[in-house]
Amino acid sequence: MxxxxxxxxxxxxxxxxxxxxxxxxxxxxxxxxxxxxxxxxxxxxxxxxxxxSGKTSLSKKEKEVINLVVSQVNNCEYCLAAHTMLGKMNGLTEAQTIEIRKGDVAFDQKLGALVKLTKAVSENRGRIDDAVLNQFFKAGYTKGSLVDVVITIADKVVMNYLHNLTEVPVDFPAAPAL
Known part of the structure; x- marks a missing residue:
């Protein structure tokens, strides 16, 4: 029980x-x-x-992209709901939030590279294929950006795990089902 x-x-x-x-x-x-x-x-x-609330090289939109990907990987209903809403507040459409959660972004090449990196890092605990990392750097991100992505992933893992353990009620509009 x-x-x-x-x-x-x-x-x-x-x-x-x-x-x-x-x-x-x-x-x-x-x-x-x-x-x-x-x-x-x-x-x-x-x-x-x-x-x-720490300083980062990432934009609010990029942070929301990471939050959506990590929350999808960790199947966190609470964070998917919260970050779908926050993503829309930071310039994403609902259709784009769904595309991000599916892990294959066509609407923006740079965000697409961020999604692929975040998904690979989250699913493989940081052990990713060089091609994914090279795509991330080719998209315009730096080594400093990579560090900021990892910190943002860690931030979201904390909340995903806490909700998955506690299952407290979600107090944001539900994220659309995939």
Whole structure:
């Protein structure tokens, strides 16, 4: 039998996390269930938000592409829903989010190389074919970009795994089925 996880209320988390949840609510108008769930740990929410908001060479759109690919590989219903919405807020159409999730992008060569790299890294734990890496570099990405992609993948794996373990309710519109 699977352990049931509730989404903790503000009163059920530490005083430090209450401040962070209040800030999230002020900025987003809500506290996403998965962020509230991270607040079970007295330190993880702050640490995660620091990682997530760190400087990067990647655009918001590129980060959403990575988030969609990793969430699809990890079959995370929560993150697919959240990042379909965020992807659309950052310039992707719904049809493009589906194409990205399928792993073969025709609408943009550079994003296509990013999708292929992200999918290969995620599925093979970083051990990828040289052709995929070379395509990524030929598309205009740098060694620094590669490092930023890996950090973004790691960020998304944290949330994918947390949701897949807890199965807290998804509080974003569901992502279209593939």
């Amino acid at each position: 699977k352990t049931q996880f509730n989404v903790p209320t503000r009163e059920e988390v530490s005083a430090d996390n209450q401040v962070i949840l209040d800030q999230l609510k002020g900025a987003l108008g809500m506290v996403p269930n998965l962020y509230a769930t991270i607040a079970y740990s007295d330190t993880a929410l702050g640490n995660y938000l620091t990682l997530q």
